[in-house]
Structure formats: structure tokens, C-alpha cells
Amino acid sequence: MNHSVIHAPETSLGLSSPESDVNNSPGKSPGTTTKPRGKIRRIVSLVLGGIGPTLVLIGFAAVFYFGHRNDWKIPKFAALTGSAEAVRTDWCEEHSVPESICVQCDPTLMPKGPDYRWCPEHGVHNCPLHHPDVAQLKETPTVLASDLERAARALAIAPRKENNSACAVYETRIQFASVESVKQAGVDVELVERHPIVESISGSGEIVYDPTRLASLASRLPGSVWMVQKNVGDKVAKGELLAVIDAPEVGNLKSNLLRSLAEEKLQQQNVSRLTQAREVIAGSLILDAEAALAKAQADVLNAEQSLRNLGLPVQVDSLRSMSDRQVLDSLRLLGIPDEIRSQLDSQTATTNLLPIVSPIDGAISKRTVAPGEVVDPTRILFQVADTRQMWLTLSVPLESMDQLAVGQSVRFQADGSRHEVQGQLDWISTAADKQTRMVQIRAVLPNSDGHLRSETFGRGQVILRNEPDAIVIPKGSSHWEGCCQVVFVRDKSYFDSPESFKVFHVRSVRLGATNGNYTEVISGVLPGEVIATVGSDVLRAQLLKNNLGAGCDCVAE
Template identity: 40%
Template sequence: MIDVAAPPVAPTETPRHRNDRPAGPPPTPEPSPAKATPRDGSRAGRAAKAFLGWAPPALTFAALAGLAWYGHEHDWNLPTVAAAVDAGPEWCEQHGVPEAECVLCTPGLIEDAPDLTFCKVHGVHNCVLDDPTLAEVPGLDDPEVTEADLNRAARALALRPRRENLSQSRLPGTRVQFASVEAAREAGVEVEPVFRRPVMESVAAPAEVRYDATRTAHVSPPADGVVRAVLVKPGEQVAAGQTLAVIDSEKVGRLKAELSSALSAERLARVERDRIAPLVSRDVIAGRRLAEADAALAAAGADVDRAARALGNLGLTVDAKALRTLPADEADAAVRRLGGGSDSVGGADGDNLVAVPAPLAGRIVDLDAVVGEVVGRGTPLMTVSDTSAVWVDLRVPAEEAGFADLGRTVRYRPDGSDEVREGEVVWVSSDVDPTTRTVRVRAELPNPDGALRNESFGTGELILREEPEAIAVPHEALMWDGENTLAFVRDARWFEEGRPKFFVARSVRPGVSADGYTEVIAGLLPGEVVATAGGDVLRAQLLKGNLGAGCTCGH
């Protein structure tokens, strides 16, 4: 046995080889006193670890439950600073003003809002066109509504469907209050007065300029031949009947010769008949000879008429009656001058020459004739057009084509130009383009300076309505709340000291919009003041005040 109190004594061993093993099993080490743990202490540790594991989730759940209870009891509104420190006036949380000054929660502070009505004629609530006393015009208790205002509203509503307001809505007429003028300014609310300005309602469509076909002529030679002279240049202004070109035509020369020959034969037959007639009357010769002479004279006259008609069919004017009265040499000269051909052009025989005249006054817009070219009757030599007036073809959407009445005013602005030309509708197609689903509407426009060029493009407008004294507001003054088009009108006594500061929601009927302004067909009067910036703040407060049970300030 070893004494645990005695000092240790180094054992004496007999050296042995490293591979020698001691006899018997190895000794078992005794347990260390520091590592010994009682059985009861092991249970307490496990309990502590379990508590530390579930305590944080339990505390988090309890906090969330408490927050849910508080939110449910206080409508999910955080307490105000005034409520937290119990200082200052109590505030109406629903309307954002002191409770004592809230016109919506404290009856009798100011005059009651007028009863909400709906005007079926103009489609707005509390219509100021029917009852001007409802308007909020500073300094005027009874603004004037003219007969022109009523007629203007009637025209606009009858022209086309307009966005409608919900007659059952309760939002129009609601007052949106601010604590002070400074509070409205800090909320970003800006205002502008309602005023009059000219407006125009139209249907815009892409348009193309074309020559007026009734004022345009494609010039061609009267007969087959060779171009001997071209007497005009492209773009030149010509008069009706002016010679444009000269054609050398063998056919014309032949027909002229036939006419001259027929005139000579007729003169000879007349002389013969005049010689025989006295002889027959004296019974010198048989009456049969006179009958033969009359027949020959009639046949010669028919030849003259046939040759004259043949030349007339080529466009040459032939007065056969006048030619019969002329002496032979003068008649031949007159026949040679038929058709306006000169005695000699380019070495050609004057009898074969025929002039090509301008069928109307206008401008040479196209020239294809070349001297020496062989041309046939009907070959286009040039085009003459009276460009003092042109056609403008608009491609109007099929659903808007009903506005294209004959005589309706059209305004056209060429691409790349600010100049506007005005004309009127002269034709409306009965077809709808199968590809573009548009209808061609043609207007005639004056073009005295020739600035409108054929096949140029621009924008055309069918003028539906022009109002020189319309009521208008900036675009930003109007907004759609899902039921109505609203404007927020400032109280007419806004700057009166001690009076609550509020705007009134007003339903309106918007008309045409242009240049940053929108026409108000009904719902506002000139002189009223509307919010143009900060409208989202006003609308949010309006919707907030009309959610659920409404005011929650306890009144």
C-alpha cells in the first residue's frame, strides 16, 4: 500500500528492452477529483440551457402580441407628441387640424356646406352653371353665367361623348381643411385662378398635298408626228391657248391638202352650176345638165365638210363657211395656217406643222417633250396645272370620319413649317382603307404663292368647334379619383382672419386639352381659384376622410 501523504519516491526499475511487455494487465487510472460531477448538478445545467433556448422566442412573441393589441385599440396610429407630453391643443387625427377648428367635426364653426345635388344636364354635382351662388368667386356672392356659357356647354356636350361623373358619389362637395395658410403652403399646394381663353377642338390626321385634278391637264399632240419645237420650260407660267410645242405631222399636212383640194373643187362646181343655170332657163340646154351641176356642187361641198371635220377631230378649229367666202389664194393661205403652225420650223414644211396649245392657264409642272422625238397622238408631252389652289387629302380614322362634313373647315400645316393654310372639305370617300382603317377626306386649299407642293406631307385638322371665350384651367388642376373628374376650389374667404382654411372638391366635365390647359365645360366659373400643385395631398386627405367610418376624433 502507498501512503498518499508521504513524498513520492522514484521507483527503481530494471532496464529492459523496449519490446519487453510487463506481465499482467495494465493498471487502471484513478479518476481526478476535479472532473467528478454530482448527478443532481447535471439536471440543473440541462434546465438552464432549455430556459435560455425558448425564452427569446417567447419574449418576441409576447412583444408582437402587445403591439398587435395596441394597434387594434388605437387604429394603428402612433401617439402624437402632444399626446405623449400632454401639451398643446388636441388634434383631429382624421383631418389633420386642431379639433376645436375642424369644420367637418365641429358643426356650427362656419356655414354648413350646401346640400349635394347632381345636374343631369351638365353631368356635375352642385352645378354652378345652374346655380352661380354655389361658386367660390372671391368678392362675388352671385357670379354671372351668360347665355353664351350655357350655349357653349351645350355645343361641347352634344358634339361627342365626354368623361362622366358618378351621380351617386359623395366625394364632391367635401371640404379639405388646412390648419393655416402656412400649412397649405408647406404641403406644396399652389393655386391659379380659373379664366377664359380661346380653345379649338379638332380631329388631326396625316395629310398629303395633290394637284387639283380639275385644274390639271396632261398635254399631248393632236396627231402622230415629230416634235419640231418646245417653246416652254419647266415651272413656267403659261396662258390658256399659248403654244407650248410644234409637231410636224404628215397626217395634218395631208388633211390640209385634202381640204384645199375640196375647196377648189367646190368653187369649180359652183362656177359650172352658175354657168349652166341661165342656159337651162332659156332652154338652150336640157334641164338635166342643171341637175347634174347641182349634184356635183353638193358632192364638192360634202368633201369640204368631211376634210374640215377630219382636221377638227385632231383639235384644229376649221371654219368651213368662212373659208368658202375667201378668194382662192386667201383660202389656201388660211388652210396652211390651221393648227397654228408657222411657215417653217426646223426645216419642216409649214403645211405639216401643227401647234400644241395650252388647254388652261397654269404652270408647267412636268415636261417630257424632246425636239426630234417621234410621238403619237395621246403621248404625254408635258403637264400644266393651275397651282393657285390644291387638294389636301387627309387620312381620317374611320371612327372620326363622321365629323367630315362637306364644307367643314380644314387647317393644314406642312411638315417643317409653322404656316397654317385653311380650306374646306370638298369630298369624303365612301371607302375605308382595309390596311390603315382610315377614310380619305379631301379639302381644297388656296395656294396663291405656290408654296404647297404636290405630294408633300403635313398635318391636317378638321375643325369641329372653336370657342373664343371658353373656361379653362391648367392640366394639373384636374384629377380623376376613380368616380369623378375633380378640381379643388379654394374657399372664397380664404384670407379672412380667423376663418378656417379649406378647399372644396368640385366635380367638372373636361373638354379639349391643348397648350397645357384643359377646357372646363361645366363645374367651374371664371374667377374661382383652384389648386394646381399639391393636388395629391388634397386628394389623399379627401380619400382618407371618406374611408371607413370617417372621423375618429371622438365627435
């Protein structure tokens, strides 16, 4: 009995294993198996676990979308509930001012003045030289005749950058919302004023001695240096003794003259004697004597000319009346100054002395000789320069030749010097340099004070115009907007009241020369008008923005 209880089947106790339940379930035949439930459970758990991160990402996307649509501003509660009133936007995006005061969108708010259009004479629109009422001044100014003459000179002397007659940008006005917005934009203004303007052609140059006032001296005959009287830097006058050369050829020429004079005297006496005995002698003897006299006279002339070619002042007529001894004494120290003669013994001094004298007034600029040296005609001993007048040679562009003329004023300032000299243009080369394509011009510079030095380099200017009272604007305050050079002129009513329109008028201008920080205005503005200077590029950017898309239908002429 005990054995039966212990080993009784579990079913008899009402217990069964899961496997027996499955295998014995209705509709399942014995021996049939089912898929494991573990794989399904894993899939379900993965799906349920990914729902949370997905919802978080969807939330972030909703926040970014909402912020983008609302400019990242949290709307008011009234807007969320739909009870807020719609606010009307009063802003002109195109011109960056409130729509209610935009004079570009509504020109009736600030009517434009008269439009005189293109001025063919001065190349600007609404030319103030012909129509001064366009100037932004409280009172209409009077245009001076000198301004019209200055504009004519400026346009005639050189080609100027041209504006386009078809350009309509001058009709534009640049507006700011307030004075504070102008300050925040960094825009500053200055007056159009008058200032001296010099228009010139510049070039590098060199100062040299005037060749017509420069003498290079050498001994005319070989010999040795007997005496040197002057040194470098000494002032000399024309005819003043510089040195004395001992040249044997000089003694020979003096001896020839002495013999020729004696022969001429002898032949003259012979002719006179035969002429008195004409009746008793043959005529052929007289003819022979006259021929001999003519030959003697020719020898005298030849000897005289040889000495004169050496610069020795021979007075043959006075020598003919002297005795042979007197002639010898006179020729011995011929050409030697009296102060040197007084130091010599006229009886024993050599007759070979050849003086070298200065042919011009000036100063010794070079000396290459010392006493005792042997010299010849190929060696330069002295250079004498008259520095009271110098030459300036400038190299200027070939393209500027049409603007140059002999007689124009020239200014020159040497490198490293604050001293400026003025001269006059007196020569323009007829050829251009093959390498640089520059043209040489020359000016004469006075140098009475002796400040100029030969072979000095520097910058020179040929003055084309010198306008003492030109109309000028600060350099850099004008802008090229594509087909016109413009400035921005402040409206004359800018400060009439806080409600006055803060407007700058676009004005086309024709520019002239630039000196330092000033640029000449040939036409376009008048003195007293106020223009934008510092920060004017902000107005130019606004101008280009206003015209963006519309384009400029003007083509450069």
C-alpha cells in the same frame, strides 16, 4: 519488533481509504458499489452555466416589448411614478387635421352653402352656370349668355365623358391644418381663366394638284418634235404655244381641205350654170349636180372637223372667198403664233406643223420632250398645273363622321413647315378604307402665294368649334375619382385670417377640348375661382382615403 511496526495495518493508525469508508458505511454490505459522482456534477455545471444567457435574452425581450408599447420613447419620471396627468389627443385621424377644427366631423364649424344637386342640362352637381352663387368668389359673378351658348355648342358637337348623377363626392371638403401644411404637401394653385380653345378632328393628309386644274399634254398625232418653246417652271397662259410637232398627217388633212374646197367651188358653179338652163335641160341633171355639191360640202365639213379636232382653228367661211393660192398660204402655218411665223419662210415651210398649246393658265410642272424626238399620242410631253388652288386629302377616323359637314373650316400644316394654311371642306367619302377603317375627306386650299407643294405630307384639322373666350383650367388639374370628374376649388375665405379654415371644395366638372396646356371646362367652375393644380393628386388621395370603406354606391350611368 521493527517488522511489526512497518507492516502494521493502516487502520491501527486511524487512517482509512475512501473506498474502505464507502464499503464499510452503515447499511452497506460488503461488496456493494455506488454510481460515479462525475456525471451529476457535469449536469449541474451545465444548468448553472445556462442561467446567465437565459437571463440576458429575457432582458432583451422585455426591452423590445416596452419599446413597442411606448413608441420607443422613454417615459418621463412622473409617468413612471404614476403622478403625470392624462393628456387629451386633439387629432382627427380620418381627416388629418386637429379634431377641434375638423369641418368634416363638425359641419357646424363651417356650414355648407346651398345644395342645388344635379344639373341635367350640363351634367354636373351645383352647376355654377345656373347657380353662380356656388362659386368660391367674394362676390356672386354674372353668368354671360355667351357661356351658356358655348356650353350648348360643346355638348352638341361631340359626346363628352359623363358624370354620375348619383355621386355624392361633391359634398366633400378637403381640409388642411394650416397654410404651412399645404405648402409641405406640395400643393399649388392657379386661377380659372379664359383662353381661346379650338376643337377639331385631326388626321394625316397630303396636298396634291387640283385635278380640275391640271393638264397633261401629248401630241395628237405621231411625228417628230420640231420645236420646244417652254421649260419646267415657266408660267404659261391659256392658248400659249409649248411645242411644235412635225406630223405628216396634218399635211394630208390640210390637202384634203384644200381639195374639198376646190371641189365644192366647182360643184357650186356647176349647179348655178345648170339652174340657169333649167328650161332646156333635163331636171335629173340638176338633181345630180346638187347631189354632187352636197357631197363636196360634206367633204369640206369633214376636213374642217378633222383639223379642228387637232386644235387647229380653221375658218372655212373666210377660206371660201380666197383664191387657191391664198388658201394654201393660210393653211400652211395654221395655228402657229405670229412670232414664230415671222421666223419662217411662209413659201417653203412645211405644212405638217402641229402646235401644242396650253389649255389653261398655270405653270409647267413636267416636261419630257426635246427637239428631234419621235412622239406619239401615248406619250405625255408636258404637264401644266394651275397651283393657285390645291387639294388636301385627309384620313380621319370613321367614328368622327357624325361631326363632319361640308363647308367646315380646315387647317393644314406641312411637315417641317411653320406655315399654316386654311381651306374649306368640300367632300366626304361615302366609303371607309378596308384596312385602316379611315375615311377620306377633301378640302380646297387657296395657294395664291405658291407656298404649297404637291405631294406634301402633314397634319390637318377639321375645325368643329372655335371658341375665342372659353373657360379653361390647366391641363391635368382635374381628376376622375371613380364616377365623377372633379377639381378642388379653394375656399373664398382661405386667407381672411390665420384662423380661417384651409379648405378645398370638391367640385364636379364637365370637360371639353384640350389645347396645349389648357383644358376647356364646359360647366363646373367660373373664371376667377382658384383650383389646386400641382400636387392636386395629394387632395385626390385624401378624398379617396376619406371615402375608403364607405365605397361609392353610384354606378356609372
